[in-house]
Every structure is written in C-alpha cells, then in structure tokens.
Amino acid sequence: MPSNKKKTAAHGYLVCEKFLFRVGKKNKLKRFAENQTFDHLFQYNFQELQANGFPLKGQWNDRFFNNDNPIVLELGCGKGEYTVGLAKARVGTNHIGFDIKGARMWKGLKESQQLGLKNVAFVRTRIELINHFFEPDEVSEIWITFPDPQPQSSRIRKRLTSPVFLNYYRKFMKADGIVHLKTDSQLLYDYTMEVIEEEKLPLHFHTNDLYATAEDMEVKNFRTFYEQMWLGQGISIKYIQFGINPITR
Numbered sequence: 322m323p324s325n326k327k328k329t330a331a332h333g334y335l336v337c338e339k340f341l342f343r344v345g346k347k348n349k350l351k352r353f354a355e356n357q358t359f360d361h362l363f364q365y366n367f368q369e370l371q372a373n374g375f376p377l378k379g380q381w382n383d384r385f386f387n388n389d390n391p392i393v394l395e396l397g398c399g400k401g402e403y404t405v406g407l408a409k410a411r412v413g414t415n416h417i418g419f420d421i422k423g424a425r426m427w428k429g430l431k432e433s434q435q436l437g438l439k440n441v442a443f444v445r446t447r448i449e450l451i452n453h454f455f456e457p458d459e460v461s462e463i464w465i466t467f468p469d470p471q472p473q474s475s476r477i478r479k480r481l482t483s484p485v486f487l488n489y490y491r492k493f494m495k496a497d498g499i500v501h502l503k504t505d506s507q508l509l510y511d512y513t514m515e516v517i518e519e520e521k522l523p524l525h526f527h528t529n530d531l532y533a534t535a536e537d538m539e540v541k542n543f544r545t546f547y548e549q550m551w552l553g554q555g556i557s558i559k560y561i562q563f564g565i566n567p568i569t570r
C-alpha cells in the first residue's frame with residue numbers, strides 16, 4: 322500500500338536518528354557544556370537572529386577567518402566529516418558546517434580544535450535560517466551530505482535541493498557557485514536531477530553509483546557517518562554536482 326511505503330522510507334531515517342546517532346544523556350550534557358567553550362561554534366535561534374542579527378554576516382573572512390579565501394558550507398553536517406576533511410585537505414578554503422544537533426557537531430568541533438585548524442567554523446541553527454548568516458556573493462560552494470530525503474509529498478519543499486532552498490542559497494552564493502549533493506536516496510537523486518533540468522542549471526557531474534565510477538574525484542576522499550552505514554548495507558552512493566545559477570546563452 323502506498324501509505325505503508327511512505328511510512329517505511331521515513332521510518333528508516335527515524336531509526337537511524339534514534340539509534341545510530343545515540344549519545345547517552347550524560348554524554349550529551351557534557352558535549353553541550355564543552356560546546357560553550359569552542360570559539361569556532363556559533364549557536365543562534367530565530368529569536369536571537371530577529372532581535373540582533375548575526376554579527377559576522379558579510380564579514381566572515383574579514384573578522385573570523387582573516388583571509389580572502391573562498392567559503393565552503395556543509396549543510397546538515399552531522400559530525401562534520403566534509404567540513405573537517407576538506408579543511409585539512411584544502412588549505413586555501415574556509416569551511417563552515419551547519420546542523421541543528423549540537424551533540425553531533427561536537428565531534429567536528431573537537432577534531433578541528435585538536436588539529437588547530439583555523440579554516441573551520443560550525444553554526445548550530447536551522448538551515449531554514451541560513452540567509453541570516455551571509456551577504457550576497459559570500460559563499461562559493463555548498464556540500465549537502467546525506468540529507469533526510471523527505472519522502473512524503475507533503476514535505477517536498479523541505480528537501481534541501483528543492484527550489485525553495487536553492488533560492489535561499491542563490492541569495493548568498495557567487496554567480497558561479499557550485500552545489501554538491503551526496504545521497505543514498507534514489508528518490509532524492511531523481512528529484513534533484515528533475516529540479517536541475519527544470520531550472521536549467523549547469524550539471525557538472527552525476528552518477529547514481531559513485532564508487533563504481535573510474536574518475537579520481539575529491540568527493541571520494543571522505544565518507545560520512547551515514548555514508549558508511551549505507552555502504553555497509555550495500556546501498557550505492559549517488560552524487561550530483563551542479564551550478565546554482567541557470568545557464569545563460
């Protein structure tokens with residue numbers, strides 16, 4: 322029955338959220354407390370943003386990173402494998418991970434602190450609020466790593482590659498900004514390919530079985546927590562790289 326099918330897909334993610342990312346209550350409190358001590362973590366909710374705005378908006382490079390390097394985001398970063406991994410591998414870019422779950426982010430915060438990385442920051446907030454954090458032309462690249470595919474049709478607008486979210490990103494990305502989607506979900510892969518076609522966006526690369534491709538690509542160099550889990554279950558990893566703005570002729 323279709324309703325059962327929907328329930329199963331959504332249920333899979335709920336099971337992961339509940340059991341795989343489980344951090345004991347005591348541990349969680351310890352992580353939340355340690356998060357308060359990191360000077361590369363920013364935690365903002367809607368009320369705070371409404372009242373005072375975000376102080377580094379438009380000034381991330383001048384006042385935080387202290388360089389002119391391109392800014393790269395990871396949305397729904399979880400433990401921040403791409404934020405930290407790319408920051409280590411590319412010395413010439415600045416990396417910011419966004420997620421709402423502070424206990425998960427703690428891992429990336431701790432690792433980047435221990436490594437002394439100066440090109441890493443994390444923001445704990447809802448991705449829906451992302452326009453409060455950047456001015457136009459401030460961001461060059463976005464990585465969306467294993468987001469919830471939001472399988473229910475009533476939640477299509479919540480997909481991080483929906484036109485709603487692409488319009489958010491367009492407001493602060495450079496004209497030639499690039500978006501990377503890495504996912505286990507065939508539904509989200511197919512949906513994103515449709516959006517790219519409908520919006521006439523430049524498609525730079527796509528595959529629904531990344532590790533079966535011969536190309537030597539940066540995207541293969543890091544595997545996230547969810548990715549390892551899906552690979553362990555024999556699920557192929559899908560990857561799309563596209564431009565944020567339509568092709569103009």
Ligand SMILES: C[S@@+](CC[C@H](N)C(=O)[O-])C[C@H]1O[C@@H](n2cnc3c(N)ncnc32)[C@H](O)[C@@H]1O
Pocket residue numbers: 396397398399400401419420421422425446447448449466467468469545546547548
């Ligand atoms: C399936 S997990 C993937 C985590 C990580 N990227 C990985 O591959 O292991 C999705 C992540 O997105 C975060 N998330 C989902 N919706 C969000 C939202 N609206 N705002 C901020 N974070 C969100 C969740 O907290 C979770 O950590």
